[in-house]
Amino acid sequence: MNSPKIYSVIIVGGGLAGLTAALHFSKHGIKVLLIEKNAYPKHKVCGEYISNEVIPYLNSLGVDPFAEGAIPITQFEISTKKGGVARAKLPLGGFGISRYALDLLLYEKVKDRIDVVFGQVDEIRFEEDSTFTVDTKSNETYRSHFLIGAYGKRSNLDVYLQRDFIEKRSPWLAVKAHYEFDFKDDVVALHNFDGGYCGLSKTETGVVNACYLAKYTTFKKSSGIAEFQETVMSQNPHLKTFFEQATPVFERPLSIAQVSFYPKNPVEHNTFMIGDSAGLIHPLCGNGMAMAIHSAKLISEILVRAIQSSSLNREAIEKKYSEQWRQTFQTRLFYGRILQQLLLNKQISHWGVQFVKRFPVLIPKLICKTHGSTF
Numbered sequence: 001m002n003s004p005k006i007y008s009v010i011i012v013g014g015g016l017a018g019l020t021a022a023l024h025f026s027k028h029g030i031k032v033l034l035i036e037k038n039a040y041p042k043h044k045v046c047g048e049y050i051s052n053e054v055i056p057y058l059n060s061l062g063v064d065p066f067a068e069g070a071i072p073i074t075q076f077e078i079s080t081k082k083g084g085v086a087r088a089k090l091p092l093g094g095f096g097i098s099r100y101a102l103d104l105l106l107y108e109k110v111k112d113r114i115d116v117v118f119g120q121v122d123e124i125r126f127e128e129d130s131t132f133t134v135d136t137k138s139n140e141t142y143r144s145h146f147l148i149g150a151y152g153k154r155s156n157l158d159v160y161l162q163r164d165f166i167e168k169r170s171p172w173l174a175v176k177a178h179y180e181f182d183f184k185d186d187v188v189a190l191h192n193f194d195g196g197y198c199g200l201s202k203t204e205t206g207v208v209n210a211c212y213l214a215k216y217t218t219f220k221k222s223s224g225i226a227e228f229q230e231t232v233m234s235q236n237p238h239l240k241t242f243f244e245q246a247t248p249v250f251e252r253p254l255s256i257a258q259v260s261f262y263p264k265n266p267v268e269h270n271t272f273m274i275g276d277s278a279g280l281i282h283p284l285c286g287n288g289m290a291m292a293i294h295s296a297k298l299i300s301e302i303l304v305r306a307i308q309s310s311s312l313n314r315e316a317i318e319k320k321y322s323e324q325w326r327q328t329f330q331t332r333l334f335y336g337r338i339l340q341q342l343l344l345n346k347q348i349s350h351w352g353v354q355f356v357k358r359f360p361v362l363i364p365k366l367i368c369k370t371h372g373s374t375f
């Protein structure tokens with residue numbers, strides 16, 4: 001049997017982080033293989049609001065979300081369960097685009113430049129000769145010098161690699177669907193309800209994406225998604241109007257369970273973790289996608305430099321990426337955790353929104369704590 005060809009880099013997972021890294025490597029002529037378990041395009045549970053901090057980098061890779069119809073978003077609204085609203089201008093702003101369109105856009109840019117395999121990776125081994133062997137469910141084997149884990153927040157590989165967070169049960173589930181609804185183009189809204197919050201913003205097709213995170217303990221008191229939206233979420237008058245008047249576009253909403261925010265490490269088992277595989281920021285911050293793209297840039301730049309100059313000291317590279325990842329993201333993850341706790345406390349969120357309503361200048365300051373600047 002022929003031994004498999006050795007790639008410089010294998011990327012496991014072709015979401016935003018994996019596709020961005022693949023595109024970056026392809027622009028520098030690095031021999032890269034991307035392995036993704038699902039075909040494109042595909043809807044994903046996500047708020048679909050992206051911070052403008054990604055624009056210069058995406059443009060440098062030849063990607064322009066606005067040319068695909070992404071909708072500029074400049075305003076932020078937050079409401080309490082009782083319906084009190086605070087509004088502010090977003091400091092940097094962002095845009096609305098569905099994951100269906102964005103992941104496909106990146107895939108289309110990269111698919112003819114690199115090798116792409118559709119399959120589920122089941123095993124990853126770091127061999128004695130300092131290479132990786134990657135096996136898929138359909139018994140194909142691939143090899144590489146470096147491995148990037150871009151397989152999202154929770155995957156079979158976290159179980160295989162026995163990562164710490166996988167043992168801990170998470171109290172969160174998330175639901176998302178698209179709706180026809182009369183909603184302002186330039187607004188991203190965050191509406192609070194008992195045990196969770198729901199984001200609303202428009203996407204490139206003009207539909208409104210409604211995506212919410214809810215505590216399982218609150219959710220399980222309802223018989224399902226429809227009853228939960230009607231009885232629990234609709235206690236917030238803004239969500240009541242939305243669910244009464246909006247027309248669903250999907251046959252049924254998408255949902256995911258076990259959404260975990262436990263800290264992870266950016267390098268594990270000699271694998272460079274990027275995007276949600278390295279850590280997930282609370283969705284209310286609307287920064288997870290920017291972090292996925294930014295972490296792809298960090299590791300791609302480090303590995304391109306190392307491969308092109310043949311300075312392949314693995315330990316030094318791992319240390320460098322870990323340090324850069326922590327310097328770039330740790331503070332916003334911390335503030336994301338604090339904000340989530342405050343927002344889910346009924347009293348604090350009520351008084352907090354009343355307070356920022358009187359002093360709206362505070363909102364952009366809080367948002368800046370959970371976002372980065374352009375990179």
Ligand SMILES: Cc1cc2nc3c(=O)[nH]c(=O)nc-3n(C[C@H](O)[C@H](O)[C@H](O)COP(=O)(O)OP(=O)(O)OC[C@H]3O[C@@H](n4cnc5c(N)ncnc54)[C@H](O)[C@@H]3O)c2cc1C
Pocket residue numbers: 012013014015016017018035036037038044045046047048049050051119120121122150151152153155156157174175199211212213259274275276277280283286287288289290292
């Ligand atoms: C409820 C919710 C709302 C959110 N809202 C926002 C928002 O409004 N704005 C924002 O910026 N961020 C938001 N986020 C965060 C954002 O969705 C993520 O940070 C982002 O999707 C991370 O991208 P990724 O590439 O790391 O992971 P993903 O996009 O999840 O991609 C991982 C890929 O890996 C593949 N994969 C998994 N396992 C394997 C395997 N074994 N073999 C091969 N392939 C595999 C998957 O099929 C998938 O395509 C939200 C998150 C949640 C949960």
